[in-house]
Amino acid sequence: MKHAIRFVLNGEELAVEIDVGQTLLQLLRDQLHVTSPKRSCEQGECGACTVILNGKAVNSCLVLAVAVNGKAVETVDGLERDGLHPLQKHFQELSASQCGYCTPGMLMAAKALLDSNPNPTHEEVKEGMSGNMCRCTGYVRPVEAVLAAAREMRDSTS
Ligand code: FES
Ligand code: FES
CATH class of the missing domain: 3.10.20.30 (Beta-grasp domain)
Incomplete structure (x- = not known):
């Protein structure tokens, strides 16, 4: 039906x-x-x-x-409006993605996190991304990329 x-x-x-x-x-x-x-x-x-x-x-x-x-x-x-979103930019710059299969999901988990918490700790980012598995890159670079994006987004609004 x-x-x-x-x-x-x-x-x-x-x-x-x-x-x-x-x-x-x-x-x-x-x-x-x-x-x-x-x-x-x-x-x-x-x-x-x-x-x-x-x-x-x-x-x-x-x-x-x-x-x-x-x-x-x-x-x-x-995500992409006037150019890459800071999350996309830092994923690219920090090589936080290899095959890219997990990346759209990671980016959306990260965006939801930063929308609700613009200044997360390292642990909070790890927790926020804990439901997203990656078979190639691992988790160190994605977490660094999210923290870098958060810094850039805070700087641009201060
Ligand atoms: S396809 Fe939905 S959680 Fe894996
Ligand atoms: S970059 Fe390949 S699964 Fe994450």
Whole structure:
């Protein structure tokens, strides 16, 4: 059975018809062809599918699409406005990404963290990224990149 929902995706209001059992990850990737949230475990274990839902980082493989009705979803596609977002810039500069499969999810977990806590400690960044697995780069450089982005964002608003 189909169900009509409306939601905002990266600032754009959308009206779509979904299957009741469909996940947000399926809606984004298979129906809307937004492929930045990656499909991997589909069990909430790896964080590759992380998006921001009403300000909170969520595993889109665990969220039913019907639950986003009336809400706002952000993916990494919405990060870049006038050039790279500081998180993207520092991931690039510090080589915090190799194959890049985990990177969109890491960036969205990091953005949700910095939106709620602009001055996180090293431990808070590690904790905020703890749901995002990386098979190549590891975690040292991504954490450094998030801290560097946080510094730049604070400096630019002071
Ligand atoms: S694909 Fe969603 S957590 Fe792994
Ligand atoms: S950069 Fe390859 S999985 Fe993280």
